[in-house]
Amino acid sequence: MNVRILVILFIAAILGFSSIFVVDEGERAIVKRFGKIGKDAAEQTLVYEPGLHFKVPFFDQVTRLNARILTLDAPADRFVTSEQKDVIVDSFVKWRITDFGQYYLATQQGNQLIAESLLQSKINNGLRSEFGSRTIRDIVSGSRDELQRAAMEGTQDDAEELGITVVDVRVKQINLPREVSEFIYNRMRAQREAVARSHRADGQEKAEVMRAGADALVTLTLAEAERESRTLRGKGDADAAEIYANAYGQNPEFYSLLRSLDAYRTSFASKEDVLVVSPDSEFFQYMKSKNLK
Structure with a gap:
């Protein structure tokens, strides 16, 4: 008799434990009976919140779902x-x-x-x-x-x-991907090369402008210097001519003598030269004795 009671109590304990299930915090549970999901009064799926719940042993299957993020x-x-x-x-x-x-x-x-x-x-x-x-x-x-x-x-x-x-x-x-990276790199390089070419072209253009300006300034400076030098040279020649003219006007005979002496010095500077001139030529007029008195 005691054995029968123990068996009944054991079976009752198994059924009792089988009819209880616990839903942990962070979980939800759905109970399926005979392959059908449990519904509430509004025919919505019955979802069990965290806590202690009951089910029909051996007929109800509990599926726990994670409610966390x-x-x-x-x-x-x-x-x-x-x-x-x-x-x-x-x-x-x-x-x-x-x-x-x-x-x-x-x-x-x-x-x-x-x-x-x-x-x-x-x-x-x-x-x-x-x-x-x-x-x-x-x-x-x-x-x-x-x-x-x-x-x-x-x-x-x-x-x-x-x-x-x-x-x-x-x-x-x-x-x-590798092919896209190479495409972007090539495109960036082409863009940088285009920018570099543009900068080089701008630099060359500015260099040509500066070079042309410098050449024009040099040409203008040289022309101005040449003009001033010609002016000064002409003025010097005029002054020299005026001095010579004044000197000649004061003593024409002495001026003619100086010019002749310069001519003699220039003509007889080289002893290897041969000069064929008539003794009666005007070139020797100041070498005659009567003109040297």
Whole structure:
């Protein structure tokens, strides 16, 4: 008799423990009976809050769902910009379950891997749309916060179909494929070379202008100097002629003698020269004895 009571008590204890389940803080629970989700009076999915709850042993199956904010850190993906250039984007998503019934049905009984796969697809679609509407210059030099906010808002409606709310979308890193990096480098180099050519052309133009100005100044200076030298030389010649004329006017005979002596000195300077002149020539007029008295 005591054994029978112990068995009954043991079975009752097992049934009692089997009819109790605990939902921890940060979790929600959904109970399924005979393959159907439990509903409340409003025919909404019955979601159990944290605490102690009861179920029918052996017939009810409890599925616990994470109610915390979760992080989806997927591998980097490739996106195409508006100029048909690829970029490698590494991002992560903060999300949480807000409609547990919808989430349970949309993710094959609350499978988190399936949920993250579907969510990643929707996030990538949003990011692809945002990157596709921007150029590489806009992505690199623009506001990343604006892009992230637009991507989050663009995927919010699609995420609600899964019973999920996207809390935040963050782009950790944006890299360029090797061929795109080379393209940007070549384009930057071409732009810098064009700027350098423009500067060199401006410099050459200014140099030519300065050189032409200097040449004109030199030519003008030389012409002015030549003019002044000719003026001074002419004035000197005139003064010399005037002096000679005055001197000649004072004593023409003496002036003629000096000129003749200069002519003699010049003519007989070299002893190797031969001069054939008639003795009666005027060249020797001052060498005759009567003119030397």
